[in-house]
Amino acid sequence: MREFQVDGRTISGYLAVPEQGSGPGVLVLHAWWGLTEPFRQVCDRLAEAGFVALAPDLYHGKTTASVEEAQALGAALDQDVERWRGDIMAAAGVLHQHTATHLVGGRGKLAFVGFSLGDAYALDMSVTLAEQIAAVVVFYGSYPGLDYRSAKAAYLLHFAEDDPFEPVESVAQMEQELQAAGKPVTVYTYPGTKHWFFEENRPEYDAEAARLAWERTIAFLHKQLD
Template structure:
Protein backbone atom coordinates (compact mmCIF):
# COMPACT_ATOMS: atom_id res chain seq x y z
CA UNK A 1 0.00 0.00 0.00
CA UNK A 2 2.71 2.45 0.99
CA UNK A 3 5.82 3.92 -0.61
CA UNK A 4 9.17 5.37 0.39
CA UNK A 5 9.28 9.17 0.48
CA UNK A 6 12.05 11.68 1.18
CA UNK A 7 11.83 14.81 3.30
CA UNK A 8 14.06 17.42 4.90
CA UNK A 9 15.20 16.93 8.50
CA UNK A 10 17.27 19.91 9.47
CA UNK A 11 20.40 19.97 7.31
CA UNK A 12 19.97 16.46 5.91
CA UNK A 13 17.57 14.50 3.76
CA UNK A 14 15.63 11.80 5.56
CA UNK A 15 13.26 9.12 4.32
CA UNK A 16 10.29 7.16 5.52
CA UNK A 17 7.43 4.88 4.61
CA UNK A 18 4.17 6.64 3.75
CA UNK A 19 0.78 4.90 3.65
CA UNK A 20 -2.36 6.76 2.52
CA UNK A 21 -5.94 5.55 3.10
CA UNK A 22 -8.05 4.39 0.21
CA UNK A 23 -10.25 7.47 0.58
CA UNK A 24 -7.21 9.54 -0.33
CA UNK A 25 -7.05 11.68 2.80
CA UNK A 26 -7.24 11.54 6.58
CA UNK A 27 -5.60 12.77 9.77
CA UNK A 28 -1.83 12.36 9.97
CA UNK A 29 -0.03 9.92 12.24
CA UNK A 30 3.71 9.43 12.71
CA UNK A 31 4.68 5.79 13.32
CA UNK A 32 7.92 5.35 15.26
CA UNK A 33 9.90 2.16 14.76
CA UNK A 34 11.00 -0.56 17.15
CA UNK A 35 14.74 -1.05 17.72
CA UNK A 36 14.93 -3.30 14.64
CA UNK A 37 14.56 -0.34 12.29
CA UNK A 38 12.07 0.48 9.54
CA UNK A 39 11.21 -3.17 8.96
CA UNK A 40 8.25 -4.99 7.48
CA UNK A 41 6.49 -4.99 10.85
CA UNK A 42 6.47 -1.20 11.14
CA UNK A 43 5.42 -0.85 7.51
CA UNK A 44 2.55 -3.23 8.23
CA UNK A 45 1.55 -1.07 11.20
CA UNK A 46 1.53 2.02 8.93
CA UNK A 47 -0.52 0.14 6.33
CA UNK A 48 -3.06 -0.91 8.93
CA UNK A 49 -3.35 2.65 10.22
CA UNK A 50 -4.03 3.72 6.64
CA UNK A 51 -6.74 1.05 6.48
CA UNK A 52 -8.19 2.76 9.56
CA UNK A 53 -8.34 6.10 7.77
CA UNK A 54 -5.02 7.72 8.71
CA UNK A 55 -2.20 9.11 6.57
CA UNK A 56 0.68 7.28 8.26
CA UNK A 57 4.38 8.14 7.93
CA UNK A 58 7.11 6.01 9.53
CA UNK A 59 10.49 7.79 9.43
CA UNK A 60 13.59 5.65 8.89
CA UNK A 61 15.56 6.66 11.99
CA UNK A 62 18.47 4.33 11.21
CA UNK A 63 18.93 5.76 7.70
CA UNK A 64 18.83 2.43 5.93
CA UNK A 65 20.32 0.23 8.65
CA UNK A 66 18.24 -2.72 9.77
CA UNK A 67 18.49 -5.60 12.26
CA UNK A 68 16.79 -8.90 11.60
CA UNK A 69 14.45 -10.17 14.30
CA UNK A 70 17.10 -12.75 15.28
CA UNK A 71 19.79 -10.05 15.70
CA UNK A 72 19.03 -8.58 19.11
CA UNK A 73 22.65 -7.58 19.70
CA UNK A 74 22.68 -5.62 16.44
CA UNK A 75 19.34 -4.03 17.26
CA UNK A 76 20.67 -2.93 20.64
CA UNK A 77 23.78 -1.51 19.01
CA UNK A 78 21.77 0.43 16.43
CA UNK A 79 19.54 1.85 19.15
CA UNK A 80 22.47 2.87 21.34
CA UNK A 81 24.15 4.60 18.41
CA UNK A 82 21.09 6.71 17.56
CA UNK A 83 21.64 10.23 18.96
CA UNK A 84 18.40 11.56 20.51
CA UNK A 85 18.89 14.89 18.77
CA UNK A 86 19.07 13.22 15.36
CA UNK A 87 16.01 11.12 16.11
CA UNK A 88 14.18 14.27 17.18
CA UNK A 89 15.22 16.08 13.98
CA UNK A 90 14.14 13.18 11.76
CA UNK A 91 10.78 12.85 13.50
CA UNK A 92 10.21 16.61 13.44
CA UNK A 93 10.97 16.66 9.70
CA UNK A 94 8.48 13.83 9.26
CA UNK A 95 5.84 15.88 11.10
CA UNK A 96 6.40 18.85 8.80
CA UNK A 97 6.30 16.63 5.72
CA UNK A 98 3.09 14.97 6.88
CA UNK A 99 1.39 18.30 7.60
CA UNK A 100 2.46 19.58 4.19
CA UNK A 101 0.72 16.79 2.28
CA UNK A 102 -2.59 17.54 0.57
CA UNK A 103 -3.82 14.16 1.80
CA UNK A 104 -3.35 15.09 5.48
CA UNK A 105 -6.35 16.69 7.12
CA UNK A 106 -6.39 18.75 10.31
CA UNK A 107 -3.87 21.06 11.94
CA UNK A 108 -2.27 18.50 14.25
CA UNK A 109 -0.88 14.99 14.05
CA UNK A 110 -0.78 11.91 16.20
CA UNK A 111 2.20 9.73 16.98
CA UNK A 112 2.26 5.98 17.63
CA UNK A 113 5.49 4.28 18.71
CA UNK A 114 6.53 0.75 19.61
CA UNK A 115 9.37 -0.34 21.95
CA UNK A 116 12.14 2.21 21.33
CA UNK A 117 9.50 4.09 19.38
CA UNK A 118 7.30 4.22 22.46
CA UNK A 119 10.07 6.01 24.31
CA UNK A 120 10.62 8.34 21.34
CA UNK A 121 6.90 9.09 21.20
CA UNK A 122 7.34 11.11 24.40
CA UNK A 123 10.38 12.84 22.90
CA UNK A 124 8.48 13.90 19.78
CA UNK A 125 5.48 15.08 21.77
CA UNK A 126 7.82 17.20 23.92
CA UNK A 127 9.80 18.67 21.01
CA UNK A 128 6.78 19.38 18.80
CA UNK A 129 3.91 20.39 21.11
CA UNK A 130 2.84 22.81 18.39
CA UNK A 131 1.86 19.89 16.15
CA UNK A 132 1.49 16.66 18.17
CA UNK A 133 -1.97 16.57 19.74
CA UNK A 134 -2.33 12.83 20.39
CA UNK A 135 0.24 10.19 21.34
CA UNK A 136 0.05 6.41 21.78
CA UNK A 137 3.25 4.84 23.14
CA UNK A 138 3.56 1.05 23.32
CA UNK A 139 5.96 -0.67 25.78
CA UNK A 140 8.62 2.07 25.87
CA UNK A 141 8.89 5.20 28.00
CA UNK A 142 11.65 7.66 28.97
CA UNK A 143 13.50 7.24 32.25
CA UNK A 144 16.43 8.89 33.92
CA UNK A 145 17.61 12.47 33.87
CA UNK A 146 18.37 12.54 30.14
CA UNK A 147 14.73 12.20 29.10
CA UNK A 148 12.64 14.87 27.38
CA UNK A 149 11.03 17.78 29.21
CA UNK A 150 7.63 16.24 29.88
CA UNK A 151 6.22 19.58 31.01
CA UNK A 152 6.25 20.73 27.38
CA UNK A 153 3.87 18.00 26.22
CA UNK A 154 0.39 19.21 25.26
CA UNK A 155 -0.77 16.00 23.58
CA UNK A 156 -3.33 13.67 25.09
CA UNK A 157 -1.62 10.33 25.73
CA UNK A 158 -3.03 6.80 25.77
CA UNK A 159 -0.20 4.34 26.50
CA UNK A 160 -0.09 0.54 26.56
CA UNK A 161 2.58 -1.40 28.45
CA UNK A 162 3.51 -4.94 29.44
CA UNK A 163 3.27 -6.50 32.88
CA UNK A 164 6.45 -8.54 32.38
CA UNK A 165 9.05 -6.30 30.75
CA UNK A 166 12.73 -6.17 31.67
CA UNK A 167 13.29 -3.35 29.16
CA UNK A 168 10.60 -1.04 30.53
CA UNK A 169 9.35 -2.26 33.95
CA UNK A 170 5.73 -1.58 34.93
CA UNK A 171 6.69 0.24 38.13
CA UNK A 172 8.24 2.92 35.95
CA UNK A 173 5.01 3.17 33.96
CA UNK A 174 3.00 3.88 37.09
CA UNK A 175 5.54 6.42 38.35
CA UNK A 176 5.53 8.19 34.98
CA UNK A 177 1.74 8.33 34.84
CA UNK A 178 1.54 9.79 38.34
CA UNK A 179 4.24 12.34 37.55
CA UNK A 180 2.54 13.52 34.36
CA UNK A 181 -0.90 13.62 35.93
CA UNK A 182 0.52 15.81 38.70
CA UNK A 183 1.66 18.14 35.90
CA UNK A 184 -1.92 18.31 34.68
CA UNK A 185 -1.32 16.24 31.55
CA UNK A 186 -4.09 14.21 29.92
CA UNK A 187 -2.39 10.83 30.21
CA UNK A 188 -3.57 7.28 30.78
CA UNK A 189 -0.92 4.54 30.83
CA UNK A 190 -2.26 0.99 31.05
CA UNK A 191 -0.20 -2.01 32.13
CA UNK A 192 -1.87 -5.04 30.58
CA UNK A 193 -1.87 -8.09 32.81
CA UNK A 194 -0.31 -11.29 31.57
CA UNK A 195 1.66 -9.62 28.80
CA UNK A 196 5.30 -9.43 27.78
CA UNK A 197 7.22 -6.82 25.83
CA UNK A 198 6.09 -6.45 22.18
CA UNK A 199 2.67 -8.00 22.69
CA UNK A 200 1.33 -6.01 19.71
CA UNK A 201 3.95 -7.23 17.21
CA UNK A 202 2.83 -10.01 14.82
CA UNK A 203 6.45 -10.85 13.96
CA UNK A 204 6.58 -12.34 17.48
CA UNK A 205 10.36 -11.99 17.74
CA UNK A 206 10.22 -12.29 21.53
CA UNK A 207 7.51 -14.97 21.62
CA UNK A 208 5.18 -12.51 23.33
CA UNK A 209 2.61 -11.58 20.66
CA UNK A 210 -0.92 -11.59 22.09
CA UNK A 211 -3.23 -11.56 19.08
CA UNK A 212 -6.44 -11.40 21.09
CA UNK A 213 -5.27 -8.42 23.13
CA UNK A 214 -3.84 -6.70 20.06
CA UNK A 215 -7.18 -6.95 18.28
CA UNK A 216 -8.87 -5.48 21.35
CA UNK A 217 -6.45 -2.57 21.61
CA UNK A 218 -6.50 -1.57 17.92
CA UNK A 219 -10.00 -0.04 17.95
CA UNK A 220 -9.30 1.53 21.34
CA UNK A 221 -6.28 3.51 20.27
CA UNK A 222 -7.42 4.27 16.72
CA UNK A 223 -10.71 5.52 18.12
CA UNK A 224 -8.74 7.69 20.55
CA UNK A 225 -6.71 9.13 17.67
CA UNK A 226 -9.78 9.80 15.54
CA UNK A 227 -11.53 11.49 18.46
CA UNK A 228 -8.69 13.99 18.82
CA UNK A 229 -7.48 14.38 15.25
CA UNK A 230 -10.68 14.34 13.18
Protein backbone atom coordinates in the same frame (compact mmCIF):
# COMPACT_ATOMS: atom_id res chain seq x y z
CA MET B 1 9.64 3.18 0.78
CA ARG B 2 10.00 6.73 -0.46
CA GLU B 3 12.45 9.57 -0.02
CA PHE B 4 11.25 12.98 1.08
CA GLN B 5 12.97 16.36 0.99
CA VAL B 6 12.17 18.74 3.83
CA ASP B 7 14.09 21.90 4.68
CA GLY B 8 17.21 20.59 2.95
CA ARG B 9 17.04 17.21 4.71
CA THR B 10 16.39 13.91 2.92
CA ILE B 11 14.56 11.21 4.86
CA SER B 12 13.33 7.80 3.83
CA GLY B 13 10.05 6.45 5.08
CA TYR B 14 6.94 4.40 4.47
CA LEU B 15 3.78 6.37 3.69
CA ALA B 16 0.23 5.00 3.65
CA VAL B 17 -2.76 7.09 2.55
CA PRO B 18 -6.41 6.12 3.09
CA GLU B 19 -8.60 5.15 0.14
CA GLN B 20 -10.62 8.34 0.47
CA GLY B 21 -7.39 10.22 -0.22
CA SER B 22 -7.09 12.31 2.94
CA GLY B 23 -7.14 12.14 6.72
CA PRO B 24 -5.38 13.24 9.92
CA GLY B 25 -1.62 12.70 10.08
CA VAL B 26 0.05 10.06 12.24
CA LEU B 27 3.78 9.43 12.62
CA VAL B 28 4.78 5.83 13.39
CA LEU B 29 8.12 5.39 15.17
CA HIS B 30 9.56 1.90 14.86
CA ALA B 31 11.13 -0.29 17.56
CA TRP B 32 14.85 -1.06 17.74
CA TRP B 33 14.54 -3.64 14.94
CA GLY B 34 14.38 -0.81 12.40
CA LEU B 35 11.60 -0.11 9.92
CA THR B 36 10.60 -3.75 9.44
CA GLU B 37 7.37 -5.19 8.03
CA PRO B 38 5.30 -5.01 11.26
CA PHE B 39 5.70 -1.23 11.41
CA ARG B 40 4.92 -0.78 7.73
CA GLN B 41 1.79 -2.82 8.40
CA VAL B 42 0.89 -0.45 11.23
CA CYS B 43 0.92 2.38 8.66
CA ASP B 44 -1.29 0.35 6.30
CA ARG B 45 -3.76 -0.40 9.10
CA LEU B 46 -3.84 3.25 10.14
CA ALA B 47 -4.61 4.19 6.53
CA GLU B 48 -7.46 1.64 6.51
CA ALA B 49 -8.80 3.42 9.60
CA GLY B 50 -8.72 6.80 7.82
CA PHE B 51 -5.32 8.24 8.77
CA VAL B 52 -2.35 9.36 6.69
CA ALA B 53 0.50 7.42 8.29
CA LEU B 54 4.24 7.96 7.83
CA ALA B 55 6.99 5.85 9.41
CA PRO B 56 10.41 7.48 9.04
CA ASP B 57 13.37 5.10 8.73
CA LEU B 58 15.38 6.19 11.75
CA TYR B 59 18.13 3.63 11.06
CA HIS B 60 18.66 4.80 7.46
CA GLY B 61 18.21 1.38 5.87
CA LYS B 62 19.41 -0.94 8.63
CA THR B 63 17.17 -3.64 10.12
CA THR B 64 17.77 -6.68 12.29
CA ALA B 65 15.99 -9.59 13.97
CA SER B 66 18.76 -10.04 16.56
CA VAL B 67 18.16 -8.62 20.04
CA GLU B 68 21.89 -8.02 20.52
CA GLU B 69 22.28 -6.14 17.23
CA ALA B 70 19.06 -4.22 17.79
CA GLN B 71 20.30 -3.18 21.22
CA ALA B 72 23.53 -1.89 19.69
CA LEU B 73 21.73 -0.02 16.89
CA GLY B 74 19.31 1.53 19.35
CA ALA B 75 22.04 2.57 21.78
CA ALA B 76 24.01 4.22 18.96
CA LEU B 77 20.98 6.17 17.76
CA ASP B 78 20.09 7.23 21.30
CA GLN B 79 23.45 8.99 21.47
CA ASP B 80 22.78 10.93 18.25
CA VAL B 81 19.95 13.11 19.52
CA GLU B 82 20.38 15.70 16.77
CA ARG B 83 19.92 13.03 14.10
CA TRP B 84 16.79 11.33 15.38
CA ARG B 85 15.12 14.58 16.40
CA GLY B 86 15.98 16.04 13.00
CA ASP B 87 14.58 13.04 11.15
CA ILE B 88 11.36 13.08 13.16
CA MET B 89 10.92 16.82 12.71
CA ALA B 90 11.45 16.35 8.98
CA ALA B 91 8.86 13.56 8.94
CA ALA B 92 6.41 15.87 10.70
CA GLY B 93 7.18 18.42 8.01
CA VAL B 94 6.34 15.86 5.30
CA LEU B 95 2.90 15.33 6.80
CA HIS B 96 2.32 19.04 7.28
CA GLN B 97 3.09 19.65 3.61
CA HIS B 98 1.29 16.59 2.20
CA THR B 99 -1.96 17.41 0.45
CA ALA B 100 -3.56 14.24 1.85
CA THR B 101 -3.45 15.48 5.44
CA HIS B 102 -5.63 18.08 7.07
CA LEU B 103 -2.51 20.03 7.99
CA VAL B 104 -1.72 22.06 4.88
CA GLY B 105 -1.77 25.73 5.77
CA GLY B 106 -0.89 25.01 9.38
CA ARG B 107 -4.27 23.64 10.46
CA GLY B 108 -4.57 20.64 12.69
CA LYS B 109 -2.14 18.56 14.70
CA LEU B 110 -0.33 15.25 14.41
CA ALA B 111 -0.23 12.10 16.50
CA PHE B 112 2.57 9.66 17.30
CA VAL B 113 2.30 5.89 17.55
CA GLY B 114 5.58 4.56 18.95
CA PHE B 115 7.00 1.15 19.73
CA SER B 116 9.73 0.54 22.33
CA LEU B 117 12.70 2.60 21.04
CA GLY B 118 10.20 4.80 19.21
CA ASP B 119 8.24 5.37 22.41
CA ALA B 120 11.01 7.38 24.03
CA TYR B 121 11.35 9.49 20.89
CA ALA B 122 7.59 10.04 20.63
CA LEU B 123 7.39 11.12 24.27
CA ASP B 124 10.39 13.42 23.83
CA MET B 125 8.93 14.99 20.69
CA SER B 126 5.56 15.55 22.35
CA VAL B 127 7.44 18.10 24.45
CA THR B 128 9.88 19.32 21.78
CA LEU B 129 7.11 19.79 19.17
CA ALA B 130 4.40 20.53 21.73
CA GLU B 131 2.34 22.85 19.51
CA GLN B 132 2.14 20.25 16.71
CA ILE B 133 1.27 17.09 18.67
CA ALA B 134 -2.26 16.29 19.82
CA ALA B 135 -1.89 12.63 20.75
CA VAL B 136 0.75 10.06 21.68
CA VAL B 137 0.30 6.29 21.74
CA VAL B 138 3.12 4.13 23.10
CA PHE B 139 3.56 0.38 23.07
CA TYR B 140 5.76 -1.03 25.86
CA GLY B 141 8.03 1.95 26.57
CA SER B 142 8.18 4.67 29.23
CA TYR B 143 10.21 7.86 29.61
CA PRO B 144 10.08 9.20 33.17
CA GLY B 145 11.96 12.36 33.99
CA LEU B 146 10.74 14.49 31.08
CA ASP B 147 9.14 17.84 31.88
CA TYR B 148 5.70 17.22 30.41
CA ARG B 149 4.23 20.54 31.53
CA SER B 150 4.64 22.21 28.12
CA ALA B 151 3.10 19.28 26.19
CA LYS B 152 -0.32 19.73 24.58
CA ALA B 153 -0.98 16.05 23.88
CA ALA B 154 -3.21 13.37 25.32
CA TYR B 155 -1.45 10.06 26.05
CA LEU B 156 -2.46 6.43 25.61
CA LEU B 157 0.04 3.96 27.07
CA HIS B 158 0.05 0.19 26.43
CA PHE B 159 2.30 -1.94 28.65
CA ALA B 160 3.10 -5.63 29.03
CA GLU B 161 2.56 -7.24 32.42
CA ASP B 162 5.81 -9.23 32.37
CA ASP B 163 8.43 -6.90 30.92
CA PRO B 164 12.05 -6.84 32.11
CA PHE B 165 12.76 -3.97 29.72
CA GLU B 166 10.25 -1.68 31.46
CA PRO B 167 10.28 -1.76 35.27
CA VAL B 168 6.87 -1.14 36.80
CA GLU B 169 8.45 1.66 38.84
CA SER B 170 9.41 3.48 35.65
CA VAL B 171 5.91 3.13 34.24
CA ALA B 172 4.32 4.34 37.47
CA GLN B 173 6.68 7.32 37.68
CA MET B 174 5.88 8.47 34.14
CA GLU B 175 2.15 8.10 34.73
CA GLN B 176 2.45 10.20 37.90
CA GLU B 177 4.49 12.85 36.06
CA LEU B 178 1.92 13.12 33.28
CA GLN B 179 -0.91 13.38 35.80
CA ALA B 180 0.99 15.98 37.82
CA ALA B 181 1.49 17.99 34.62
CA GLY B 182 -2.26 17.90 34.05
CA LYS B 183 -2.11 15.83 30.86
CA PRO B 184 -4.88 13.42 29.85
CA VAL B 185 -3.35 9.96 30.24
CA THR B 186 -4.80 6.45 29.96
CA VAL B 187 -2.69 3.43 30.90
CA TYR B 188 -3.43 -0.20 30.05
CA THR B 189 -1.41 -3.20 31.21
CA TYR B 190 -2.16 -6.43 29.35
CA PRO B 191 -2.21 -9.52 31.60
CA GLY B 192 0.17 -12.34 30.72
CA THR B 193 1.98 -10.37 28.01
CA LYS B 194 5.64 -9.65 27.40
CA HIS B 195 7.53 -6.91 25.58
CA TRP B 196 6.77 -6.98 21.82
CA PHE B 197 3.32 -8.52 22.41
CA PHE B 198 1.90 -6.45 19.55
CA GLU B 199 4.32 -7.62 16.85
CA GLU B 200 3.07 -10.63 14.89
CA ASN B 201 6.54 -11.78 13.85
CA ARG B 202 7.76 -12.10 17.44
CA PRO B 203 7.35 -15.19 19.66
CA GLU B 204 5.97 -12.84 22.37
CA TYR B 205 3.01 -11.92 20.13
CA ASP B 206 -0.34 -12.09 21.92
CA ALA B 207 -3.20 -11.93 19.43
CA GLU B 208 -5.95 -10.98 21.88
CA ALA B 209 -3.90 -8.28 23.61
CA ALA B 210 -2.78 -6.92 20.24
CA ARG B 211 -6.37 -6.78 18.98
CA LEU B 212 -7.62 -4.98 22.08
CA ALA B 213 -4.70 -2.53 22.10
CA TRP B 214 -5.30 -1.71 18.44
CA GLU B 215 -9.03 -1.10 18.96
CA ARG B 216 -8.22 1.26 21.82
CA THR B 217 -5.56 3.00 19.73
CA ILE B 218 -7.86 3.67 16.78
CA ALA B 219 -10.68 4.95 19.01
CA PHE B 220 -8.23 7.23 20.84
CA LEU B 221 -6.73 8.64 17.63
CA HIS B 222 -10.14 9.39 16.15
CA LYS B 223 -11.18 11.13 19.35
CA GLN B 224 -8.05 13.28 19.48
CA LEU B 225 -7.59 14.07 15.75
CA ASP B 226 -11.02 14.04 14.05
